Amino acid sequence: MPIIINGTDQALPDDPRVSLLDFLREHLHLFGTKKGCDQGACGACTVLVDGERILSCLGLAIQYEGREILTVEGLASDGTLHPLQQAFVEHDGLQCGYCTPGQICSAIGMIGEVKRGVPSQMTAALSGAPVKLSSDELRERMSGNLCRCGAHNGIVQAIIDTYGEQRRVAE
Amino acid sequence: MTPFSYSRAHDAAEAVAFGGQAAARYLGGGTNLVDLMRQTVEKPDRLVDVSALPAEIEARGEGLWIGAAARNTAVAAHEAVRTRYPLLSRAILAGASAQIRNMATVGGNILQRTRCAYFYDHAGSRCNKRDPGQGCDAIDGFNRMHAILGASASCVATHPSDMGVALAALDATVHLRGRRGERTIPFAALHRLPEDHPEIETGLEPGDLITAMELAPLPMARNSLYRKVRDRSSYAFALVSVAAALEVEGGVVRAVRLALGGVAPKPWRASLAEAALIGKPADAHSFRAAAEVELAAAKPLRDNGFKIELARRAIVAALTDLLGEPS
Numbered sequence: 001m002p003i004i005i006n007g008t009d010q011a012l013p014d015d016p017r018v019s020l021l022d023f024l025r026e027h028l029h030l031f032g033t034k035k036g037c038d039q040g041a042c043g044a045c046t047v048l049v050d051g052e053r054i055l056s057c058l059g060l061a062i063q064y065e066g067r068e069i070l071t072v073e074g075l076a077s078d079g080t081l082h083p084l085q086q087a088f089v090e091h092d093g094l095q096c097g098y099c100t101p102g103q104i105c106s107a108i109g110m111i112g113e114v115k116r117g118v119p120s121q122m123t124a125a126l127s128g129a130p131v132k133l134s135s136d137e138l139r140e141r142m143s144g145n146l147c148r149c150g151a152h153n154g155i156v157q158a159i160i161d162t163y164g165e166q167r168r169v170a171e
Numbered sequence: 172m173t174p175f176s177y178s179r180a181h182d183a184a185e186a187v188a189f190g191g192q193a194a195a196r197y198l199g200g201g202t203n204l205v206d207l208m209r210q211t212v213e214k215p216d217r218l219v220d221v222s223a224l225p226a227e228i229e230a231r232g233e234g235l236w237i238g239a240a241a242r243n244t245a246v247a248a249h250e251a252v253r254t255r256y257p258l259l260s261r262a263i264l265a266g267a268s269a270q271i272r273n274m275a276t277v278g279g280n281i282l283q284r285t286r287c288a289y290f291y292d293h294a295g296s297r298c299n300k301r302d303p304g305q306g307c308d309a310i311d312g313f314n315r316m317h318a319i320l321g322a323s324a325s326c327v328a329t330h331p332s333d334m335g336v337a338l339a340a341l342d343a344t345v346h347l348r349g350r351r352g353e354r355t356i357p358f359a360a361l362h363r364l365p366e367d368h369p370e371i372e373t374g375l376e377p378g379d380l381i382t383a384m385e386l387a388p389l390p391m392a393r394n395s396l397y398r399k400v401r402d403r404s405s406y407a408f409a410l411v412s413v414a415a416a417l418e419v420e421g422g423v424v425r426a427v428r429l430a431l432g433g434v435a436p437k438p439w440r441a442s443l444a445e446a447a448l449i450g451k452p453a454d455a456h457s458f459r460a461a462a463e464v465e466l467a468a469a470k471p472l473r474d475n476g477f478k479i480e481l482a483r484r485a486i487v488a489a490l491t492d493l494l495g496e497p498s
Contacts, residue, residue: 015174016175016176016177016218017172017174017175019205038209039206039209040202040206040271043268043270046270052244052273053269053270053273054270054273054274055202055270055271055274058200058201058202058205058206058271058274059200059201059205059274060177060198060201060205060218062177063198063201063220063222065179106269106270109269109270109273110269113244113269116248117248118244118247118248119247119248119253119260119264120264120269121261121264121265121405123264126253126254126257126260126261127253127254128250128253128254139405140404140405141269143268143405143406144267144268144269144270144271144406145268
Protein backbone atom coordinates (compact mmCIF):
# COMPACT_ATOMS: atom_id res chain seq x y z
CA MET A 1 0.00 0.00 0.00
CA PRO A 2 1.37 3.45 -0.86
CA ILE A 3 1.55 6.52 1.32
CA ILE A 4 -0.44 9.55 0.19
CA ILE A 5 1.50 12.80 0.17
CA ASN A 6 -0.47 15.96 -0.57
CA GLY A 7 -3.06 13.90 -2.44
CA THR A 8 -0.62 11.86 -4.51
CA ASP A 9 0.20 8.18 -3.97
CA GLN A 10 3.90 7.58 -3.37
CA ALA A 11 5.80 4.32 -3.01
CA LEU A 12 7.31 3.80 0.42
CA PRO A 13 11.07 3.60 0.77
CA ASP A 14 12.60 0.11 0.77
CA ASP A 15 14.69 0.83 3.85
CA PRO A 16 12.54 0.98 7.01
CA ARG A 17 15.10 3.27 8.66
CA VAL A 18 13.97 6.26 6.60
CA SER A 19 12.11 8.75 8.77
CA LEU A 20 8.98 10.37 7.43
CA LEU A 21 10.91 13.65 7.43
CA ASP A 22 13.81 12.29 5.37
CA PHE A 23 11.33 10.60 3.04
CA LEU A 24 9.63 13.93 2.36
CA ARG A 25 12.83 15.90 1.92
CA GLU A 26 15.41 13.53 0.49
CA HIS A 27 13.23 11.13 -1.48
CA LEU A 28 10.36 13.35 -2.65
CA HIS A 29 12.30 16.64 -2.61
CA LEU A 30 9.58 18.37 -0.66
CA PHE A 31 11.87 20.76 1.15
CA GLY A 32 9.14 22.78 2.85
CA THR A 33 9.14 20.52 5.89
CA LYS A 34 12.26 21.43 7.84
CA LYS A 35 14.76 19.43 9.84
CA GLY A 36 15.61 21.42 12.95
CA CYS A 37 16.71 19.25 15.85
CA ASP A 38 15.79 15.83 14.39
CA GLN A 39 14.96 14.67 17.91
CA GLY A 40 11.47 15.93 18.63
CA ALA A 41 12.33 19.12 20.46
CA CYS A 42 11.65 21.95 17.98
CA GLY A 43 8.54 21.25 15.89
CA ALA A 44 10.04 22.41 12.58
CA CYS A 45 9.17 19.07 10.98
CA THR A 46 5.47 19.17 11.90
CA VAL A 47 3.15 17.72 9.25
CA LEU A 48 -0.48 16.58 9.29
CA VAL A 49 -1.40 12.89 9.17
CA ASP A 50 -5.09 12.37 8.43
CA GLY A 51 -5.53 15.90 9.78
CA GLU A 52 -3.56 15.40 13.01
CA ARG A 53 -0.27 17.14 13.63
CA ILE A 54 2.78 14.97 14.29
CA LEU A 55 6.56 15.29 14.22
CA SER A 56 7.85 13.71 11.02
CA CYS A 57 11.38 13.34 12.44
CA LEU A 58 10.22 10.88 15.12
CA GLY A 59 8.20 8.67 12.78
CA LEU A 60 9.43 6.13 10.29
CA ALA A 61 7.87 6.60 6.86
CA ILE A 62 6.81 2.96 6.84
CA GLN A 63 4.66 3.52 9.93
CA TYR A 64 2.43 5.77 7.85
CA GLU A 65 1.65 3.35 5.05
CA GLY A 66 -1.82 4.08 3.70
CA ARG A 67 -2.12 7.35 5.59
CA GLU A 68 -2.67 10.81 4.12
CA ILE A 69 0.15 13.25 4.81
CA LEU A 70 -0.32 16.97 4.27
CA THR A 71 2.77 19.17 4.17
CA VAL A 72 3.09 22.92 3.74
CA GLU A 73 3.40 22.36 -0.03
CA GLY A 74 -0.15 21.03 -0.04
CA LEU A 75 -1.81 24.07 1.52
CA ALA A 76 -2.00 26.61 -1.28
CA SER A 77 -4.44 25.95 -4.10
CA ASP A 78 -4.21 27.36 -7.63
CA GLY A 79 -1.57 29.84 -6.59
CA THR A 80 -3.65 31.21 -3.72
CA LEU A 81 -2.10 30.97 -0.29
CA HIS A 82 -3.97 29.22 2.50
CA PRO A 83 -5.60 31.93 4.69
CA LEU A 84 -3.19 31.12 7.52
CA GLN A 85 -0.20 31.46 5.20
CA GLN A 86 -1.51 34.85 4.11
CA ALA A 87 -2.01 35.87 7.75
CA PHE A 88 1.59 34.91 8.59
CA VAL A 89 2.72 37.27 5.83
CA GLU A 90 0.48 40.09 7.01
CA HIS A 91 1.40 39.79 10.70
CA ASP A 92 5.14 39.22 10.24
CA GLY A 93 4.77 35.77 11.78
CA LEU A 94 8.33 34.97 10.75
CA GLN A 95 11.78 36.35 10.35
CA CYS A 96 14.13 33.72 8.97
CA GLY A 97 11.22 31.46 8.04
CA TYR A 98 12.80 28.16 9.05
CA CYS A 99 10.17 27.25 11.64
CA THR A 100 7.28 28.62 9.56
CA PRO A 101 6.09 25.50 7.70
CA GLY A 102 6.01 23.64 11.02
CA GLN A 103 4.22 26.51 12.73
CA ILE A 104 1.57 26.64 10.02
CA CYS A 105 0.94 22.89 9.87
CA SER A 106 0.91 22.79 13.66
CA ALA A 107 -1.63 25.62 13.89
CA ILE A 108 -3.94 23.88 11.42
CA GLY A 109 -3.76 20.69 13.46
CA MET A 110 -4.24 22.69 16.64
CA ILE A 111 -7.47 24.25 15.38
CA GLY A 112 -8.80 20.76 14.65
CA GLU A 113 -8.01 19.76 18.24
CA VAL A 114 -9.79 22.83 19.61
CA LYS A 115 -12.86 22.05 17.48
CA ARG A 116 -12.88 18.48 18.74
CA GLY A 117 -12.78 19.73 22.34
CA VAL A 118 -9.30 18.39 23.16
CA PRO A 119 -8.25 20.21 26.35
CA SER A 120 -4.81 21.65 27.04
CA GLN A 121 -2.83 22.30 30.17
CA MET A 122 -4.29 25.83 30.14
CA THR A 123 -7.91 24.71 29.89
CA ALA A 124 -9.40 25.62 33.25
CA ALA A 125 -12.22 23.09 33.33
CA LEU A 126 -12.17 19.56 31.96
CA SER A 127 -15.94 19.58 31.55
CA GLY A 128 -15.78 19.34 27.78
CA ALA A 129 -17.18 22.85 27.30
CA PRO A 130 -16.03 24.50 24.07
CA VAL A 131 -12.46 25.79 24.34
CA LYS A 132 -12.05 29.53 23.93
CA LEU A 133 -8.90 30.30 22.03
CA SER A 134 -7.35 32.85 24.36
CA SER A 135 -3.78 33.98 23.91
CA ASP A 136 -2.67 31.75 26.80
CA GLU A 137 -4.49 28.74 25.34
CA LEU A 138 -2.96 29.34 21.96
CA ARG A 139 0.56 29.79 23.27
CA GLU A 140 0.35 26.60 25.32
CA ARG A 141 -1.04 24.63 22.39
CA MET A 142 1.71 25.95 20.09
CA SER A 143 4.50 25.40 22.62
CA GLY A 144 5.83 22.45 20.62
CA ASN A 145 6.95 24.83 17.87
CA LEU A 146 9.97 26.93 18.71
CA CYS A 147 10.91 30.14 16.89
CA ARG A 148 14.44 31.25 17.61
CA CYS A 149 13.89 34.60 15.88
CA GLY A 150 11.20 35.40 18.43
CA ALA A 151 8.33 35.92 15.98
CA HIS A 152 5.87 34.37 18.43
CA ASN A 153 3.76 37.52 18.80
CA GLY A 154 3.20 37.69 15.07
CA ILE A 155 2.51 33.97 14.94
CA VAL A 156 -0.12 34.24 17.67
CA GLN A 157 -1.69 37.20 15.92
CA ALA A 158 -1.80 35.41 12.59
CA ILE A 159 -3.54 32.40 14.11
CA ILE A 160 -6.02 34.52 16.06
CA ASP A 161 -6.71 36.56 12.96
CA THR A 162 -7.44 33.45 10.94
CA TYR A 163 -9.29 31.34 13.47
CA GLY A 164 -10.07 33.38 16.60
CA GLU A 165 -13.52 34.51 17.65
CA GLN A 166 -12.12 37.87 18.62
CA ARG A 167 -10.01 39.29 15.85
CA ARG A 168 -7.38 40.77 18.13
CA VAL A 169 -6.15 39.83 21.57
CA ALA A 170 -4.55 42.02 24.18
CA GLU A 171 -0.97 42.70 23.16
CA MET B 172 20.61 3.66 12.86
CA THR B 173 21.54 0.01 12.60
CA PRO B 174 19.52 -2.06 10.09
CA PHE B 175 16.33 -3.78 11.26
CA SER B 176 13.32 -5.52 9.82
CA TYR B 177 9.87 -4.07 10.27
CA SER B 178 6.48 -5.73 10.54
CA ARG B 179 3.06 -4.56 11.58
CA ALA B 180 1.17 -6.75 14.01
CA HIS B 181 -2.54 -7.29 13.40
CA ASP B 182 -3.28 -8.75 16.81
CA ALA B 183 -1.53 -9.28 20.13
CA ALA B 184 -0.77 -12.95 19.48
CA GLU B 185 1.01 -12.11 16.25
CA ALA B 186 2.91 -9.31 17.98
CA VAL B 187 4.14 -11.60 20.75
CA ALA B 188 5.21 -14.28 18.27
CA PHE B 189 7.57 -11.76 16.67
CA GLY B 190 8.30 -9.61 19.72
CA GLY B 191 9.53 -12.54 21.77
CA GLN B 192 12.55 -12.94 19.57
CA ALA B 193 15.89 -11.64 20.77
CA ALA B 194 16.65 -7.99 20.04
CA ALA B 195 13.09 -7.32 18.88
CA ARG B 196 11.30 -4.20 20.11
CA TYR B 197 7.67 -3.20 20.06
CA LEU B 198 7.05 0.08 18.26
CA GLY B 199 4.21 2.38 19.32
CA GLY B 200 4.34 5.96 18.12
CA GLY B 201 8.13 5.83 17.98
CA THR B 202 8.62 9.16 19.74
CA ASN B 203 11.23 7.74 22.11
CA LEU B 204 12.38 4.52 20.43
CA VAL B 205 13.11 6.03 17.00
CA ASP B 206 15.14 8.76 18.69
CA LEU B 207 17.11 6.22 20.74
CA MET B 208 17.74 4.14 17.63
CA ARG B 209 19.05 7.18 15.80
CA GLN B 210 21.47 7.72 18.72
CA THR B 211 22.36 3.99 18.53
CA VAL B 212 21.45 3.62 22.19
CA GLU B 213 18.80 1.14 21.06
CA LYS B 214 19.83 -1.33 18.37
CA PRO B 215 16.91 -3.68 17.73
CA ASP B 216 17.14 -6.02 14.77
CA ARG B 217 13.38 -6.20 14.45
CA LEU B 218 10.61 -3.69 15.06
CA VAL B 219 7.12 -5.00 15.64
CA ASP B 220 4.69 -2.14 15.08
CA VAL B 221 1.89 -2.54 17.63
CA SER B 222 0.28 0.85 17.00
CA ALA B 223 -2.64 -0.74 15.13
CA LEU B 224 -3.59 -2.97 18.07
CA PRO B 225 -6.64 -2.18 20.23
CA ALA B 226 -6.79 1.46 21.31
CA GLU B 227 -10.29 1.56 22.72
CA ILE B 228 -11.03 3.68 25.78
CA GLU B 229 -14.25 2.59 27.39
CA ALA B 230 -16.02 2.81 30.69
CA ARG B 231 -16.42 -0.60 32.30
CA GLY B 232 -18.91 -0.10 35.06
CA GLU B 233 -17.46 2.68 37.17
CA GLY B 234 -13.95 1.77 36.05
CA LEU B 235 -12.12 2.39 32.81
CA TRP B 236 -10.32 0.30 30.19
CA ILE B 237 -7.60 1.91 28.08
CA GLY B 238 -6.16 -0.06 25.16
CA ALA B 239 -2.38 0.22 25.14
CA ALA B 240 -2.30 1.61 21.60
CA ALA B 241 -4.54 4.55 22.56
CA ARG B 242 -2.80 7.79 21.75
CA ASN B 243 -1.98 10.10 24.65
CA THR B 244 -4.24 12.83 23.21
CA ALA B 245 -7.18 10.45 22.98
CA VAL B 246 -6.81 9.44 26.62
CA ALA B 247 -6.50 13.01 27.90
CA ALA B 248 -9.52 14.13 25.89
CA HIS B 249 -11.80 11.19 26.72
CA GLU B 250 -14.91 12.23 28.62
CA ALA B 251 -14.60 9.51 31.27
CA VAL B 252 -10.94 10.35 31.92
CA ARG B 253 -11.59 14.08 32.12
CA THR B 254 -14.45 13.74 34.58
CA ARG B 255 -13.63 10.64 36.65
CA TYR B 256 -9.83 10.70 36.63
CA PRO B 257 -8.86 14.33 35.99
CA LEU B 258 -5.35 13.75 37.40
CA LEU B 259 -4.71 11.42 34.43
CA SER B 260 -5.91 13.99 31.89
CA ARG B 261 -3.86 16.67 33.60
CA ALA B 262 -0.73 14.54 33.78
CA ILE B 263 -0.87 13.73 30.08
CA LEU B 264 -1.53 17.34 29.10
CA ALA B 265 1.46 18.43 31.18
CA GLY B 266 3.77 16.19 29.18
CA ALA B 267 5.58 16.65 25.85
CA SER B 268 3.93 18.70 23.08
CA ALA B 269 0.63 18.28 21.27
CA GLN B 270 2.38 16.72 18.26
CA ILE B 271 4.09 14.12 20.43
CA ARG B 272 0.90 13.39 22.40
CA ASN B 273 -0.83 12.73 19.07
CA MET B 274 1.80 10.11 18.20
CA ALA B 275 2.66 8.49 21.52
CA THR B 276 0.78 5.44 22.76
CA VAL B 277 -0.09 4.57 26.35
CA GLY B 278 2.13 1.48 26.31
CA GLY B 279 5.03 3.40 24.82
CA ASN B 280 4.67 6.29 27.25
CA ILE B 281 4.88 3.95 30.22
CA LEU B 282 7.92 2.15 28.82
CA GLN B 283 9.77 5.24 27.63
CA ARG B 284 13.33 5.48 28.85
CA THR B 285 15.13 8.04 30.93
CA ARG B 286 16.29 11.32 29.40
CA CYS B 287 19.54 11.23 31.41
CA ALA B 288 22.02 12.91 29.07
CA TYR B 289 24.73 10.40 29.97
CA PHE B 290 22.46 7.54 28.94
CA TYR B 291 22.00 9.21 25.55
CA ASP B 292 25.67 10.08 25.09
CA HIS B 293 26.78 6.82 23.59
CA ALA B 294 30.08 8.18 22.34
CA GLY B 295 31.29 10.14 25.32
CA SER B 296 29.81 8.95 28.62
CA ARG B 297 29.72 5.90 30.79
CA CYS B 298 26.30 4.52 31.66
CA ASN B 299 25.37 1.35 33.52
CA LYS B 300 21.88 1.41 32.12
CA ARG B 301 23.06 1.53 28.52
CA ASP B 302 26.21 -0.57 28.91
CA PRO B 303 25.96 -2.65 32.11
CA GLY B 304 29.05 -2.56 34.29
CA GLN B 305 30.55 0.45 32.55
CA GLY B 306 30.07 2.93 35.39
CA CYS B 307 27.90 6.02 35.81
CA ASP B 308 29.02 9.49 34.82
CA ALA B 309 25.87 11.09 36.21
CA ILE B 310 26.54 10.36 39.87
CA ASP B 311 29.44 12.80 39.95
CA GLY B 312 28.38 14.78 36.92
CA PHE B 313 25.70 17.31 36.04
CA ASN B 314 22.85 15.75 37.95
CA ARG B 315 20.39 18.55 38.53
CA MET B 316 17.60 16.53 36.86
CA HIS B 317 18.40 13.26 38.60
CA ALA B 318 16.82 11.16 41.33
CA ILE B 319 16.62 11.84 45.06
CA LEU B 320 14.59 8.74 45.92
CA GLY B 321 15.07 5.09 44.96
CA ALA B 322 18.39 5.54 43.18
CA SER B 323 21.46 3.35 43.69
CA ALA B 324 25.22 3.54 43.45
CA SER B 325 24.93 2.31 39.87
CA CYS B 326 22.20 4.62 38.53
CA VAL B 327 20.52 7.89 39.50
CA ALA B 328 18.35 8.38 36.40
CA THR B 329 14.71 9.43 36.71
CA HIS B 330 11.69 8.02 34.93
CA PRO B 331 10.42 10.75 32.61
CA SER B 332 6.72 9.89 32.24
CA ASP B 333 4.00 12.19 33.56
CA MET B 334 1.18 9.80 32.69
CA GLY B 335 2.88 7.11 34.74
CA VAL B 336 2.75 9.24 37.88
CA ALA B 337 -1.03 9.47 37.59
CA LEU B 338 -1.31 5.73 36.88
CA ALA B 339 0.78 5.02 39.98
CA ALA B 340 -1.54 7.14 42.10
CA LEU B 341 -4.54 5.36 40.58
CA ASP B 342 -3.22 1.83 41.24
CA ALA B 343 -3.76 0.94 37.59
CA THR B 344 -3.81 -2.71 36.58
CA VAL B 345 -1.48 -3.55 33.69
CA HIS B 346 -2.79 -6.14 31.24
CA LEU B 347 -0.05 -8.13 29.55
CA ARG B 348 0.20 -10.72 26.86
CA GLY B 349 3.33 -12.82 26.86
CA ARG B 350 4.63 -16.03 25.43
CA ARG B 351 2.63 -17.98 28.01
CA GLY B 352 -0.63 -16.11 27.52
CA GLU B 353 -2.36 -13.24 29.24
CA ARG B 354 -1.88 -12.00 32.78
CA THR B 355 -2.14 -8.84 34.86
CA ILE B 356 0.24 -7.10 37.22
CA PRO B 357 -0.27 -4.06 39.43
CA PHE B 358 1.22 -0.86 38.04
CA ALA B 359 3.54 -0.66 41.04
CA ALA B 360 5.16 -3.93 39.91
CA LEU B 361 5.74 -2.80 36.34
CA HIS B 362 8.85 -0.71 36.97
CA ARG B 363 11.67 -1.75 39.25
CA LEU B 364 14.36 0.21 41.06
CA PRO B 365 17.88 0.08 39.63
CA GLU B 366 19.85 -1.48 42.50
CA ASP B 367 22.79 -3.25 40.82
CA HIS B 368 21.00 -3.71 37.48
CA PRO B 369 19.73 -0.43 36.09
CA GLU B 370 19.54 -2.01 32.65
CA ILE B 371 16.58 -4.05 33.88
CA GLU B 372 13.87 -1.43 34.17
CA THR B 373 10.68 -3.46 34.43
CA GLY B 374 9.31 -6.71 35.74
CA LEU B 375 8.35 -7.72 32.20
CA GLU B 376 9.61 -10.93 30.65
CA PRO B 377 11.02 -11.08 27.12
CA GLY B 378 8.18 -10.77 24.64
CA ASP B 379 5.69 -9.35 27.13
CA LEU B 380 3.38 -6.83 25.49
CA ILE B 381 1.30 -4.32 27.42
CA THR B 382 -2.20 -4.63 25.96
CA ALA B 383 -4.21 -2.35 28.25
CA MET B 384 -4.39 -0.33 31.44
CA GLU B 385 -7.41 -0.83 33.63
CA LEU B 386 -8.51 1.71 36.21
CA ALA B 387 -10.63 0.56 39.13
CA PRO B 388 -13.57 2.71 40.21
CA LEU B 389 -12.27 5.51 42.43
CA PRO B 390 -14.90 8.16 43.16
CA MET B 391 -12.40 10.24 45.15
CA ALA B 392 -10.37 10.74 41.98
CA ARG B 393 -12.94 13.26 40.81
CA ASN B 394 -11.16 15.57 43.23
CA SER B 395 -7.66 15.16 41.86
CA LEU B 396 -4.95 17.05 40.04
CA TYR B 397 -1.45 16.93 38.66
CA ARG B 398 1.03 19.62 39.61
CA LYS B 399 4.25 19.80 37.63
CA VAL B 400 7.24 22.02 38.43
CA ARG B 401 9.73 22.52 35.61
CA ASP B 402 12.21 24.96 34.16
CA ARG B 403 9.70 26.45 31.71
CA SER B 404 5.94 26.40 31.80
CA SER B 405 5.43 24.04 28.88
CA TYR B 406 7.17 21.27 26.95
CA ALA B 407 9.80 20.35 29.56
CA PHE B 408 10.40 17.37 31.80
CA ALA B 409 9.51 17.59 35.47
CA LEU B 410 11.89 18.69 38.15
CA VAL B 411 9.20 17.54 40.54
CA SER B 412 5.61 16.58 39.87
CA VAL B 413 2.74 15.45 42.08
CA ALA B 414 -0.36 13.46 41.20
CA ALA B 415 -2.86 13.75 44.03
CA ALA B 416 -6.42 12.83 44.93
CA LEU B 417 -8.00 13.77 48.23
CA GLU B 418 -11.16 12.96 50.13
CA VAL B 419 -11.93 14.99 53.23
CA GLU B 420 -14.84 14.52 55.59
CA GLY B 421 -15.49 16.79 58.55
CA GLY B 422 -12.11 18.40 58.12
CA VAL B 423 -10.31 15.05 58.38
CA VAL B 424 -8.47 13.19 55.61
CA ARG B 425 -10.51 10.08 54.85
CA ALA B 426 -8.58 8.94 51.78
CA VAL B 427 -5.63 10.21 49.78
CA ARG B 428 -3.57 9.17 46.77
CA LEU B 429 -0.15 10.68 46.17
CA ALA B 430 2.55 9.93 43.63
CA LEU B 431 5.67 11.85 42.60
CA GLY B 432 7.41 12.29 39.26
CA GLY B 433 10.85 13.63 38.38
CA VAL B 434 12.41 12.41 41.61
CA ALA B 435 12.92 8.67 41.22
CA PRO B 436 13.77 5.89 38.75
CA LYS B 437 10.08 4.95 38.60
CA PRO B 438 6.78 6.74 39.09
CA TRP B 439 6.98 7.12 42.86
CA ARG B 440 3.93 6.23 44.90
CA ALA B 441 4.19 8.27 48.10
CA SER B 442 2.83 5.55 50.37
CA LEU B 443 4.51 6.91 53.49
CA ALA B 444 2.90 10.30 53.07
CA GLU B 445 -0.46 8.70 52.37
CA ALA B 446 -0.29 6.63 55.56
CA ALA B 447 0.74 9.69 57.56
CA LEU B 448 -2.28 11.64 56.33
CA ILE B 449 -5.14 9.23 56.97
CA GLY B 450 -7.26 10.44 59.90
CA LYS B 451 -5.32 13.66 60.27
CA PRO B 452 -6.79 17.17 60.01
CA ALA B 453 -6.78 18.29 56.39
CA ASP B 454 -4.57 21.30 56.93
CA ALA B 455 -1.18 22.70 56.01
CA HIS B 456 0.44 21.28 59.14
CA SER B 457 -0.59 17.69 58.32
CA PHE B 458 0.33 18.10 54.68
CA ARG B 459 3.78 19.38 55.57
CA ALA B 460 4.34 16.61 58.11
CA ALA B 461 3.36 13.96 55.55
CA ALA B 462 5.68 15.47 52.96
CA GLU B 463 8.53 15.41 55.49
CA VAL B 464 7.91 11.70 56.13
CA GLU B 465 7.99 10.86 52.42
CA LEU B 466 11.17 12.82 51.76
CA ALA B 467 12.99 11.63 54.89
CA ALA B 468 14.90 9.03 52.86
CA ALA B 469 15.81 11.45 50.07
CA LYS B 470 19.48 11.58 49.13
CA PRO B 471 20.73 14.65 47.31
CA LEU B 472 23.40 14.54 44.63
CA ARG B 473 25.74 17.43 43.84
CA ASP B 474 23.22 19.51 41.88
CA ASN B 475 19.75 18.33 42.86
CA GLY B 476 19.41 18.97 46.60
CA PHE B 477 16.82 21.64 45.83
CA LYS B 478 14.43 18.91 44.73
CA ILE B 479 13.90 17.73 48.29
CA GLU B 480 12.32 20.95 49.51
CA LEU B 481 10.68 21.47 46.13
CA ALA B 482 8.99 18.08 46.43
CA ARG B 483 7.77 18.86 49.95
CA ARG B 484 6.32 22.16 48.83
CA ALA B 485 4.76 20.64 45.72
CA ILE B 486 3.01 18.01 47.84
CA VAL B 487 1.65 20.65 50.24
CA ALA B 488 0.57 22.88 47.36
CA ALA B 489 -1.18 20.05 45.52
CA LEU B 490 -3.12 18.92 48.58
CA THR B 491 -3.99 22.51 49.48
CA ASP B 492 -5.37 23.07 45.98
CA LEU B 493 -7.55 20.00 46.40
CA LEU B 494 -9.01 21.41 49.63
CA GLY B 495 -10.24 24.37 47.66
CA GLU B 496 -12.14 22.22 45.20
CA PRO B 497 -14.37 19.96 47.28
CA SER B 498 -15.92 17.17 45.28
